[in-house]
Amino acid sequence: MKAGIVGLPNVGKSTLFNSLSNAKAQSANFPFCTIEPNLGVVNVPDPRLQKLETLVKPMRVQPATVEIVDIAGLVKGASKGEGLGNQFLANIRETDAVLHVLRCFDNDNIAHVDGSIDPVRDKETVDIELQIKDLETVDKKLEKIKRAAGSGDKEAQKEEAVLIKIKQNLEAGISIRSLEFSEDDYNHYVKPGQFITEKPVMYICNVDEASAVSGNPYVEQVKEVVKDENAEVLVLAVGIEADINELDDFEERQMFLQDIGLDEPGSSKLIRAAYKLLKQQTFFTAGVKEVRAWTIDIGATAPQAAGVIHTDFEKGFIRAEVISYDDYVHYGSEAKVKEAGKMRIEGKNYIVKDGDVMHFLFNV
């Protein structure tokens, strides 16, 4: 699962990437600085892991991770091959969620491709290109099933109806993520289409240092225009965040943050939000060798969780011993949880909950 950073050229996408990841992307004050996507694997900050560490005192601690891709900037006409056009769009198609960066700071020294600061216009420019790309995909699909639908094939007719609904909305400037489908239609005709505007999105307002805590009028405009999209809007002083990420020393970082008025780096908040956007959750394994956070889809079963650790665990799954995170912390150790009768034995239909501390029994 990966989240892609998307937006106009020169709005701070690579700078954002650098604030999240230790894989350094080139960032510079000219459009189309990024061509090839930069891929980074980012640890998901989770205070529960530190808590488990103090209780278990393991040899190692391994956080959950999420993949972030920094993608080339897109301009008007990208869907028709302008700028880095189609290549860029192919890179977005491969992601599972979109982090849409909007420039919300004034600075005459940093060029804007459209000559002025207007995040609402910028968002629309990007949306339109993505919608046009999806329209092309829809048209191709419609063309393909036209004959079958025309000759009375029920399945093809159902698909055609869904595609026409998508097409009409895209033509009206409405992204697919805002539309409602029956579960059946969604699973059969929408999801397999890998439409770009169907991917979950989060907006990141790149502000100057002074606006890091309470935002600014640009941010308010963005919030107003996306209020019906059910999408998160995150305010981030991306330039400062990248500087903070350069600091190796924890104390130094904290001082830097205090100066701006933040209690934790905005990038930590962003990573957690991206994790949620990707519909991921965490379960833990806690042993003296290692305390570790593992990533699973929301709704995953106990055997599926076991399979994340090892495919043999899933194949030979017998049962799982489960302690909720709160119980673990409340009683302080696995032994004490057991004594209190709070360890649960769960079978193969158990739906894992975020924060479960798990131990799997299996035979190979």
Ligand SMILES: Nc1nc2c(ncn2[C@@H]2O[C@H](COP(=O)(O)OP(=O)(O)OP(=O)(O)O)[C@@H](O)[C@H]2O)c(=O)[nH]1
């Ligand atoms: N003042 C200020 N400058 C910023 C901020 N974020 C990025 N910049 C500068 O803006 C310029 C462009 O930043 P990049 O991160 O390279 O932009 P990009 O969106 O990756 O651009 P492309 O790869 O060309 O699409 C660089 O000179 C950055 O230092 C910010 O928050 N404040």
Ligand SMILES: [Mg+2]
């Ligand atoms: Mg870049």
